[in-house]
Amino acid sequence: MSCLLAWHPVVAAPVLDPEEEPSMDIILVGSSELSSPPSPGPPRDLIAYEVKVNHRDIEDMCICCGSFQVYTQHPLFEGGMCAPCKDRFLDCLFLYDDDGNQSYCSICCSGETLLICENPDCTRCYCFECVDTLVSPGTSEKVQAMSNWVCFLCLPFPRSGLLQRRRKWRGWLKAFYDREAVRSRAASGTDGCAAALTLLASPLEMYKTVPVWKREPVRVLSLFGDIKKELTSLGFLENGSDPGRLKHLDDVTNTVRRDVEEWGPFDLVYGSTPTLGHACDHPPGWYLFQFHRVLQYARPRPGSPRPFFWMFVDNLVLTEDDRDVATRFLETDPVTIQDICSRTIWNAVHVWSNIPAVKSRHSALVSQEESSLRAQERQRAKPPTQGPAKLVKNCFLPLREYFKYFSTELTSSL
Ligand SMILES: [Zn+2]
Ligand SMILES: [Zn+2]
Ligand SMILES: [Zn+2]
Secondary structure, three states: OOOOOOOOOOOOOOOOOOOOOOOOOOEEEOOOOOOOOOOOOOOOOHHHHHHHOOOOOHHHOEOOOOOOOEEEEOOOEOOEEEHHHHHHHHHHOOOEOOOOOEOOEOOOOOOOEEEEOOOOOOOOEEEHHHHHHHOOOOHHHHHHHOOOOOOOOOOOOOEEOOEEEOOOHHHHHHHHHHHHHHHHHHHHOOOHHHHHHHHHHOOOOOOOOOOHHHOEOOOEEEEOOOOHHHHHHOOOOOOOOOHHHEEEEOOOOOOOHHHHHHHOOOOEEEEEOOOOOOOOOOOHHHHHHHHHHHHHHHOOOOOOOOOOEEEEEEOOOOOHHHHHHHHHHHOOOOEEEEEEEOOEEEEEEEEEEOOHHHHOOOOOOOHHHHHHHHHHHHHOOOOOOOOHHHHHHHHHHHHHHOEOOOOOOOOOOO
């Protein structure tokens, strides 16, 4: 993805903490790898004409592409959404770039050139086309000229041209995600009842974003594998910061609830199986059971609004049965994240997590690829260059909406 970054001085930005990241006025020129051809319908320029002249209800048109074949309602703004645009929205909803901003337009989930909201509490982007068609022609140019632009979800007034923010859009977004994710799973027909039950039991946990000035450093419990390096490079932990921020345990055999409650509270619990080819003291399933046990001790009370995240990573050592057990115990489906270099898969991990970004990163690993990876690992003398923690690193980026972060390496070496 090629990026064009324009830096501007901070102009009376509502940044209360001088340690926060510098406020940036960024115009990002990105690629649109994921954009699929829009469904047949009138060009998007006609949306305004249809609404204003033909008095068509905007809920009856896809605001992402202009199609009249509406499948559902857009969760953030008033207007309809066709089926292909809904699929793309669902896939890209939680994708973030290295800089911590969302990768695609919040309206159409594609877009060549993106305008980035400068409200430090917000990570949303908008494409020129959406802004020009739905607000008014020429708006994108005006926004670019502004030194401090906040987006249509952050502005105090709900309407800009045809773009009307939904009341309680967070609730809409959650309902949209829970409904559509279940539907798309049901349509792909995986695992029948068990999968449906799992999904019903695990609706998206969507916490309200924490305002910048209220964000605290994240408190992490890291079991077996350590993610200190990754979290430090993302800016969540400071080099040489208070060691109380991350507690790493290799062995939890004697760890009881009281210990975890004393060390805590924790905001993030991470655990991983040992990497392939590493000698381990326990069968792979042990790591899963122990992670699950300790996770229960660290969870906030049910119904607590405190953002709480967890992630369990398996570096392909769990058996298929173990993985099914993990899905049942952790009440969510795993996703596969691969390290691909010149079309060769070097490493892969299965990840169970409640961090929303993880859900956007599906990629299926065919069992053949998996066994060849395992074989490859056993022969290799040195461990893979990309350890499991490094592979999942970028999944932590959305946590910036909840926790304070320090200096960052924007061009981190992932
Ligand atoms: Zn559409
Ligand atoms: Zn757009
Ligand atoms: Zn915004």
